[in-house]
Amino acid sequence: TYEQFVWMQKLIQRNNPIWANLAYLTGSFGLFLNGVLNLFRYRNNLTYYESGMLGDKATNWWKLSDQIRLLFMTSIGLIASITQLLAIAGVATYDNLTVWTVLVTYGGFVTACFVVALRMIGYDRAFVKYYDPNSTISHRLFASLAYFYLGEDAYDDWCLIAAVGVLWAWNADSWFWAQWDHMTLEQQQTLLEQYELDMEQNQKRWAQ
Structure with missing residues (x-):
C-alpha cells in the first residue's frame, strides 16, 4: 500500500551516510575476498577443474567461465573497496561514484552475460558428451560432475x-548523497548537466 511505501522511504532516509558507505564497502570487500580466496586457495589445485574436460582434452568451459568470474570479482572488488575507503574519508567521491556506476554496474552486467554464455556452452557440451553413444562410463561421470559444478557456481552467484x-x-539513497556532499561544485554541476541532458533526450524519445 501507499502507507507502507511511505514508511519504507522514511526508514531508508534515516540511514546514516557513514553506515551507507560502510555497507557498500562491506559488499565490495566481500566480492574481493570471495574472488581472491577461491582463485588462490580453495580452487587453486591443478586437478580442481579436471571434470570440466569431460574425460578427454576438450575445452574446459567450466574452468574458463569460473576463472573469468573470479578474476572480475577480485579486481572489481579491490578497486571498488579502495575508492570506497577514500570516499569514506571524503576523498575522490566523484571517482568512487564513477567506479560504482560504470565498472561495478555495467562491467558486472557485461561480465555476467559473458560468463553465463560460457556456462551454457559448457552445459551443452556436457549434455552431448553424456548422451553420446560412444562415451564411456568415465566420460558420463565427468559430464555429470560438470553439470553439477556449473549449476552450483550459477547458484552461488545468484x-x-x-x-x-x-x-x-x-x-x-544515503550512499549517493554521501558522495554528493563531498564533491566539488564543478563535479556537482557536471552531474546536473548530464542529468538535464538525459532528461531532455528522454522527453524527445517519448514524444516520438
Whole structure:
C-alpha cells in the first residue's frame, strides 16, 4: 500500500551516510575476498577443474567461465573497496561514484552475460558428451560432475548477487548523497548537466 511505501522511504532516509558507505564497502570487500580466496586457495589445485574436460582434452568451459568470474570479482572488488575507503574519508567521491556506476554496474552486467554464455556452452557440451553413444562410463561421470559444478557456481552467484544487491539497494539513497556532499561544485554541476541532458533526450524519445 501507499502507507507502507511511505514508511519504507522514511526508514531508508534515516540511514546514516557513514553506515551507507560502510555497507557498500562491506559488499565490495566481500566480492574481493570471495574472488581472491577461491582463485588462490580453495580452487587453486591443478586437478580442481579436471571434470570440466569431460574425460578427454576438450575445452574446459567450466574452468574458463569460473576463472573469468573470479578474476572480475577480485579486481572489481579491490578497486571498488579502495575508492570506497577514500570516499569514506571524503576523498575522490566523484571517482568512487564513477567506479560504482560504470565498472561495478555495467562491467558486472557485461561480465555476467559473458560468463553465463560460457556456462551454457559448457552445459551443452556436457549434455552431448553424456548422451553420446560412444562415451564411456568415465566420460558420463565427468559430464555429470560438470553439470553439477556449473549449476552450483550459477547458484552461488545468484545468492551472492541477491545478498549484496539488497545491501546496496537498501543504502543506495544515503550512499549517493554521501558522495554528493563531498564533491566539488564543478563535479556537482557536471552531474546536473548530464542529468538535464538525459532528461531532455528522454522527453524527445517519448514524444516520438
